[in-house]
Amino acid sequence: MKYLVPFVFLMVACSPAVNTSLQTNLQNTRPAWLSSKPPQDTYYIGIGHSQKDGTNNYIQAAKKSALDDLVSEIKVNISSTSVLSQIDANKEFQEKYEQIIQTTAADEIEEYEQVDVWEDDKNYWSYYRLSKQRYKEIKDEQKRNAVTLALDFFTKAKQSEKTNENVQALSFYFQGFRAVEKYLAEPIRIMFEEKEIVLTNEIYANIQRLLDKMQLTITPNEIVLNRRVALNDHTVMVKATYKDSKKNIADLPLKASFEKGAGDVFPDYKTNEGGQAKILITKISARDLEQTVAVKLNLLAFAGDNASDIYALVAQKLVVPKANILLKVQRPLVYATAIEKSLDVNKDNQQLTNKIKNYLTNSGFEFTDDKSKAELLLNVNANSEKGAVSGSIYITYVTAVIRVAAAKDNKEIYAVTLDRIKGYSLDFDRSSQEAYNKAVENLEKEKLPELLNAILQ
DSSP, X not given: OTTHHHHHHHHHHHSOOOOHHHHHHXXXXXXXXXXXXXXXXXXXXXXXXXXXXXSSOHXXXXXXXXXXXXXXXOOOOOOXXXXXXXXXXXXXXXXXXXXXHHHHHHHHOOSOEEEEEEEOSSEEEEEEEEEHHHHHHHHHHHHHHHHHXXXXXXXXXXXXXXXXXXXXXXXXXXXXXXXXXXXXXXXXXXEETTEEEEHHHHHHHHHHHHHHTEEEEEESSEEEEESSGGGOOOOEEEEEEETTTOOBOOSOEEEEEEEESOEEEOOXXXXXTTSEEEEOEEEEOSOOSEEEEEEEEOGGGGGTTOOOHHHHHHHTXXXXXXXXXXXXXXXXXXXXXXEXXXXXXXXXXXXXXXXXXXXXXXXXXXXXXXXXXXXXXXXXXXXXEEEEEETTEXXXXXXXXXXXXXXXXXXXXXXXXXXXXXXXXXXXXXXHHHHHHHHHHHIIIIIHHHHHHHHHO
């Protein structure tokens, strides 16, 4: 028996070591929910994933991924009697609406819970769920509150209409619309003045009804103006009135924009007590001889500074009062004089002048040989001079002065100097040509847009 104890210790010492790595992996076996999403009738399920790449908060990234996956299970069912179905018969933006609703839901979901997580050396997964019953309870409460608010605005809108305050009524209708915009896919039936109505449908229909009563007229609706807007003396007025009574509409928000062509027009207006607003066109950018500025009622103004994506989407379907201004654009006439020399000898090819002429012609200007008809005077004066010689390399510098003035009073509009643009080659003539080539590049990239902008101011 005295040899038994040492023998036991010897056996223990010689027994194989436990593989701790294998033990860890066995304890960290991949859960079944990573292979397939668990079937659930009572929960919305979301599985999210993120990589551990050292550049992100992988736990938060996996959570966001899981919640996005969860929200994707929440479907929007569009009723055939809803306002969305009525205004979107061809399903033009039904998909967009559903995307907006789901995106909004992702930001607003509450009371979800984390069920499990699993990770390995490079990946992290999260498993979240949300009770369908609880989600419905929360949404039903939110909907009741929204309907109460919308009905209040709807009632105020009706009262404003009775006192002929139709712009105020529009504002109330739009506020009511904003309150229930997340429920446009379903009919919201309520009792109003002892009559059952579908609230969202009624709000939309009343908005369109009021818009149909309004009209915009522009005086004059056609103008001839010079491409250089500053030379024009036109006053363009828009007036808002009711079609039936011809009464002026004050405080109506309007928006102006180029519908054909391009330029700068002051965008936002509100009609005065006489129903009028002065439209300000400050720049014509396009070269088209006929261009159009559209003035229309600005629906987004009724939403304040934070129009929602749904509001903006549905507003596109409303038909608003609109009027157009036809612009017949005259091309400014330019008279050009130029001296371009290479080493004090007149050049056969006036590179700089031709580049400016081509640019202005493509931008909607015309050149004339009759100085008396011109509106603008262009003068180019350029010459090259010899520089140093370094071995077989000859250096030349080009200096050019470009000036644009108003023909009427010779007042300078734009002037620039291309100072000592350097060229080098195997002789002075070729280095002079190289310097001119670089001057043309400099002119094209930097100076010509400045010149055009100065002329059009």
